[in-house]
Amino acid sequence: MQSQKIEEHFIAEKPFYLPQKNELAVALAAYGNGLPLLLKGPTGSGKTRFMQFLAWTIKRPLITVSCHDDLSTSDLVGRYLIRGGETFWLDGPMTLAVRHGAICYLDEVVEARKDTTVVIHPLADDRRQLAIEKRGELLTAPKEFMLAVSYNPGYQSVLKDMKQSTRQRFVALELNYPPPELESEIIRHEAGVKEPLAHSLVRIAAMTRGLKDSGLQEGASTRLLVHAGLLIREGIAPREACHGTITEALTDDRELVGAIDEMISSVI
Amino acid sequence: MARVTTALSLQQIIPDNQLNEWEHEELIEQLAAYDAQLERAVLEQIAVIWPVSHALCFAFLGQLHNGLHCLEPKELAAWVKGILHVYEADGLRAARLYMSDVENNFLCRLRGESGLAFAGAQGRLVPYIRGLSGRSLQLEPSASVATDTSTIFLPRDVSFYRDHTGNFQVYKLLATYQWGFISQDLYCQNQLRSASIHIPGDGQQGTEGDRDDILARFFNTFANQQLAQDIYHLLQTLRVSVFLQQEYPGLMRDLKPFFALLLKKRPDIHQLIGVSYLLEKIRQWLLGQLSGDKVSELGVHPHLRTIVDAAWSGQAGNGDIFMVTRSFYDAYCRDDTAYEQLPPLLFQGEFRPREAHRARLVRRESNRQKFIEALAAILPPQATAEKAAESENEPQPLAANVVENGANITPAGHDTMNKAEPDQQPAEEPRFICLDDEHLVLPEELRELAREIEEDLGSLPSFYISSAS
Numbered sequence: 001m002q003s004q005k006i007e008e009h010f011i012a013e014k015p016f017y018l019p020q021k022n023e024l025a026v027a028l029a030a031y032g033n034g035l036p037l038l039l040k041g042p043t044g045s046g047k048t049r050f051m052q053f054l055a056w057t058i059k060r061p062l063i064t065v066s067c068h069d070d071l072s073t074s075d076l077v078g079r080y081l082i083r084g085g086e087t088f089w090l091d092g093p094m095t096l097a098v099r100h101g102a103i104c105y106l107d108e109v110v111e112a113r114k115d116t117t118v119v120i121h122p123l124a125d126d127r128r129q130l131a132i133e134k135r136g137e138l139l140t141a142p143k144e145f146m147l148a149v150s151y152n153p154g155y156q157s158v159l160k161d162m163k164q165s166t167r168q169r170f171v172a173l174e175l176n177y178p179p180p181e182l183e184s185e186i187i188r189h190e191a192g193v194k195e196p197l198a199h200s201l202v203r204i205a206a207m208t209r210g211l212k213d214s215g216l217q218e219g220a221s222t223r224l225l226v227h228a229g230l231l232i233r234e235g236i237a238p239r240e241a242c243h244g245t246i247t248e249a250l251t252d253d254r255e256l257v258g259a260i261d262e263m264i265s266s267v268i
Numbered sequence: 269m270a271r272v273t274t275a276l277s278l279q280q281i282i283p284d285n286q287l288n289e290w291e292h293e294e295l296i297e298q299l300a301a302y303d304a305q306l307e308r309a310v311l312e313q314i315a316v317i318w319p320v321s322h323a324l325c326f327a328f329l330g331q332l333h334n335g336l337h338c339l340e341p342k343e344l345a346a347w348v349k350g351i352l353h354v355y356e357a358d359g360l361r362a363a364r365l366y367m368s369d370v371e372n373n374f375l376c377r378l379r380g381e382s383g384l385a386f387a388g389a390q391g392r393l394v395p396y397i398r399g400l401s402g403r404s405l406q407l408e409p410s411a412s413v414a415t416d417t418s419t420i421f422l423p424r425d426v427s428f429y430r431d432h433t434g435n436f437q438v439y440k441l442l443a444t445y446q447w448g449f450i451s452q453d454l455y456c457q458n459q460l461r462s463a464s465i466h467i468p469g470d471g472q473q474g475t476e477g478d479r480d481d482i483l484a485r486f487f488n489t490f491a492n493q494q495l496a497q498d499i500y501h502l503l504q505t506l507r508v509s510v511f512l513q514q515e516y517p518g519l520m521r522d523l524k525p526f527f528a529l530l531l532k533k534r535p536d537i538h539q540l541i542g543v544s545y546l547l548e549k550i551r552q553w554l555l556g557q558l559s560g561d562k563v564s565e566l567g568v569h570p571h572l573r574t575i576v577d578a579a580w581s582g583q584a585g586n587g588d589i590f591m592v593t594r595s596f597y598d599a600y601c602r603d604d605t606a607y608e609q610l611p612p613l614l615f616q617g618e619f620r621p622r623e624a625h626r627a628r629l630v631r632r633e634s635n636r637q638k639f640i641e642a643l644a645a646i647l648p649p650q651a652t653a654e655k656a657a658e659s660e661n662e663p664q665p666l667a668a669n670v671v672e673n674g675a676n677i678t679p680a681g682h683d684t685m686n687k688a689e690p691d692q693q694p695a696e697e698p699r700f701i702c703l704d705d706e707h708l709v710l711p712e713e714l715r716e717l718a719r720e721i722e723e724d725l726g727s728l729p730s731f732y733i734s735s736a737s
Contacts, residue, residue, distance in 0.1 A: 203515075207399035214395040239518075259395035262440055266400065266519035 006100040009061035016189055017046070017053035018182050023173050027054050030171040031146050036124040038170035039150040044221020045175050046186075047150045051105045060144055061102035063093045067112035073119055077132055089135060094119060098130045101144030109149035110162050117166055123147050124169035177209065183222055191229025197238070200267050201225040204242065207263045208250060216256060220246045238268045274299045274307060281315045286322075298329060309341040313348045324355055324363055331367040338370050347374050354411075357424075362411030368611065369533075372427055383427025384435035392436070393422075397443045400516075401451070407443065413617030415446040416627035417455060421617075428529065441523050444516060445615040448508040454501075455624040456482045456586055459726035465587040468594040483621050486590055490597060495543065495607050500593040501619040502550055502612075506579040507589060509558060514582065520558065527559035530614060542606040546596075550576060551613055571599055628724065635721050636732060642714045643736035 030037050031054075039047045048064065055062035065076065078092035097104035106112065106120075122129045128141040149170065151162060178186060180202050187198040202225065209219025224246050231241035239261075247260040275296050284292060299307050310332065317325040328351060339347060347370070355363040366373045386409040397405055397420065410421035420443055426435040456462045467486050490496035513520045534555065537548050546569075553566050553576070566573050575592045578584055584592075601607075612618065710718065721728055 206402070210402040211395055211399050213404060214398055216395075255391040256395055258392040259399060262392065262396045263399050264518075265522065266440070266444065266516040268518045 006061050006096065006102060009063050009102060010059075011052055011056040011062060014056055015049055015052040016186075017049050018178070018186060020046075020175065020178050020182065023050065023175065024054065024057065026171065026173055028058070031058060034126075034128060034143060034146075036147040036149070036170045038167060038172040039148065039175055040153055040172060041150075041175035042177065042218055042221060043152055044223030045177050046222060047175050048105075048107060050175060051103065051148060051150075054148075055103050058103075060146070061097075061100060062105060063097045063102050064105045064107060065093050066107045067109050067116075069111055069113065071112040071116065073113075073115050076116060076119055077130070077134075080134065094123075095130060095132060095139065098123070098139050098141045098145055101142040103146045103148060106147075106149040108151055110151045117163070120147070120149075120166065121169065124166075177205070177219075177222060180206070183225070186222055187225050187229050190226040192233050193229040197232065197268075198225075198229065201228055201242075203267050204246065204264055207267075208246070208260055211256070211259075214256070214259075215253060216251055218250070220250060224249055239265055242268065271296055271300050277307075277311050278314075281311060282318055291326075295329065298332075306336075306341045309344050313344055316348055317352070320352060321355065321360065323360055324351070327360065327364050327367065331364075335367065335370050338375060350374055358411035365412065365611070383425045384432045384439065385425045386422055386439075388432070389422075389426075389436050389439045393439055393443055396440065397447055400444065401447050405447070405450075413442050413446065413614065414620050414623075415450055415617070416620060416623040417450050417457060418627040418631055420446040428526065434526075437523060438526060441519065441526065442615050442617070444512065444519060445508065446617060448512050449504065452504070452508050452511055453586055454504050454508070454619075455621055455628075457624070457628050458723045460723055462586060463726060465590060468591060481625075486593075487621075489594075492601065492607070494609065495601055496593060496597055497619050497621075498547065498609060498612075499596050499601075500589060501616065502547060503575070503579040503589050503592055503596070505613065505616045506550070506554060506576065507584050509554060510580055510582045510584075524558065524560050527555050528561055531555035531559055531561070535610060540608065540610075542603070543601050544606065544608040544610060546572060546600055548610055551610075555613070571595075575599075632721075632724055635717055635724070639714070639717050639721060639732050640736045642711075642717065643733065646708065646711065646714070647736055 027037055027050075039050065041047055051062060051064070065071070074092070076092045076094040078090050078095045080087050081090050091099065094104050096102065109116075109120075119130060122131065123141060124147055128145070130139045130141065131137075132139065177183065180199075183202045183205070184195065184198040187193060187201055188195060191198075193201075205220040205222070205225055208216060211219065227245040228238075228242050231245060232238050236244075242264045243261055247257050247264065250260060251257060278292075278295060278299065287295070299310060302310060313328070314325060317328055328348070335344075335347065350373070351363050351367055354366040386407075390407060394407055397407065406419040408419050408421050409424045411424075412421065413423065414421045422439060422442055426438045426442075428438050429435050453461060456465070462482050465482060467482065467489065487493045487496050487500075531552060534552050535548065537545060537552060540548050549566060550572075557580075566576060575596050578588055578592045718728055721732070
């Protein structure tokens with residue numbers, strides 16, 4: 001049996017994270033009681049950063065899996081590999097996390113194949129068990145282990161919804177876009193820009209977030225604003241930087257592209 | 269001899285008995301001043317317009333002198349065709365506006381500078397203004413720029429520039445200014461902000477009646493209401509301009525050349541007297557400030573400077589504009605017989621308090637229905653059943669934030685508002701409903717709706733809640 005080095009998954013430096021509400025207290029309470037965590041929120045709203053901050057706070061390794069529609073149970077649990085005429089078992093990220101009492105974070109969990117619920121369900125209730133069928137092994141998670149999943153309700157469809165039997169096992173936390181002052185502070189810190197520019201970027205984001213009825217699936221995330229700030233700090237003209245990082249990232253519709261560019265040029 | 273010939277020609281088009289004697293004389297005098305070719309061309313156009321509308325014909329003759337500064341006689345027919353087209357589409361007022369700017373409304377297009385039609389700008393402009401405002405504002409083409417607070421009315425086309433980019437920027441400016449008026453509560457529809465406004469000279473201050481009509485009450489205190497409205501609207505335009513410079517500096521910077529262009533098109537101030545002169549001076553001063561040229565000075569009126577400074581300070585609220593409107597009127601409008609109403613600034617548009625009030629009532633009813641339906645969808649079944657039974661026998665109070673049976677709306681955070689400056693404070697959203705000591709968290713959409721209702725009515729009427737059961 002081979003295993004990845006768990007040490008690689010520890011968060012060495014304190015991640016920059018500004019709490020929006022009491023999410024850290026709730027997450028710590030969930031962790032203390034062995035309850036799994038469900039993070040809901042739009043893209044770029046800080047879900048992954050929050051998990052990093054939580055992992056750093058409780059000094060546990062964080063194993064992140066970006067789920068996709070080809071992700072199967074084997075990818076999570078592990079598989080046998082043949083190398084040099086020998087067969088050996090390689091732990092998947094979920095097994096690795098359970099063995100070492102780490103946080104296993106399944107990002108965009110609704111994207112994963114349905115058969116993954118087979119391993120998620122027993123780990124997410126009071127059994128806290130992971131069955132490795134191919135090895136005939138049943139692992140019971142130590143108290144340090146935590147399962148966390150995230151999804152974006154804005155992208156939900158009939159085909160990619162989270163089943164009630166799954167979601168009702170989790171403590172849910174909604175992480176929305178931060179309030180303007182907080183978001184401005186995040187941009188200043190992450191992009192190294194001054195307050196007036198950060199404030200303008202936040203205002204632009206707020207405008208795009210009000211465009212759902214006009215055909216925009218989602219508004220500009222905090223992440224996009226940080227990208228814009230980084231380009232501007234590097235000397236790219238502000239309107240050009242915003243066009244590249246915000247407008248074109250949000251939509252291909254030419255009318256909406258034009259409208260968002262006009263908002264940017266009004267504010268900056 | 270020439271006058272006789274002219275009179276005979278005119279009589280064939282307009283029988284003498286259809287004109288007042290002085291109208292007949294003035295018309296003959298005007299026509300006789302033209303050379304024979306021009307007189308013939310003008311008479312031909314009178315023959316076309318007179319059967320359509322006598323008022324339009326007089327308006328045409330009134331504007332003809334200005335028109336002929338830039339028109340050749342052979343172009344008259346095409347100009348009149350354009351006038352009639354606008355008249356049929358939007359009426360006499362629009363036709364007057366069309367005639368007042370021959371260069372932009374007629375000659376630009378004649379030179380192939382077609383401008384940008386509303387339909388061409390709409391696709392980008394609608395999401396732009398909705399993003400800017402965070403509201404589902406409607407845009408509609410109209411003869412003049414205005415807003416009723418639900419819809420922004422914009423010109424059917426804009427042809428200040430040869431390229432669409434420049435003309436789109438003008439559309440953008442017009443829409444943004446009208447949003448500025450809505451945002452800064454030009455029509456005093458925000459009850460939370462307006463409730464404590466002192467109306468100078470109003471004996472009804474503090475009474476419950478006419479709560480919605482604070483603006484009507486204000487204008488009722490003036491002998492010349494039209495003049496008071498013009499002063500108020502212009503001073504509000506100063507205030508909104510400061511707001512736009514703070515909030516949308518990029519837009520205001522990009523449009524500086526356009527403000528300079530508008531300044532050049534304003535009437536010669538030296539031809540004006542009295543209050544018309546002063547109001548036009550403020551308009552031109554504003555355009556000077558916005559264009560960055562600052563060539564237009566306010567002059568040596570210290571009191572006028574004080575009034576303008578108050579509106580231009582960036583701190584002014586509606587209450588301050590009420591005060592300075594009153595102050596301006598009292599200082600300069602004692603003898604307003606010479607008042608000549610000039611066209612407002614293009615981006616300022618028309619002041620339409622009645623339309624705004626109608627739109628407000630429509631929105632109020634729509635919000636009421638939406639709130640009741642949305643609240644009914646989230647109320648616990650038991651609570652709604654109990655409340656239904658109780659509310660059948662209860663009178664419905666007009667407005668309160670406490671429901672009779674112990675259920676109450678709790679607009680959390682209201683106590684933190686700065687009561688000293690209600691004019692400047694945005695309303696906070698009610699975040700939850702307290703039903704029999706149980707907190708029911710309001711969804712975001714309902715919170716927003718509750719905030720809008722509170723802004724409109726001052727508080728959330730309790731029967732909105734009892735009706736949801």
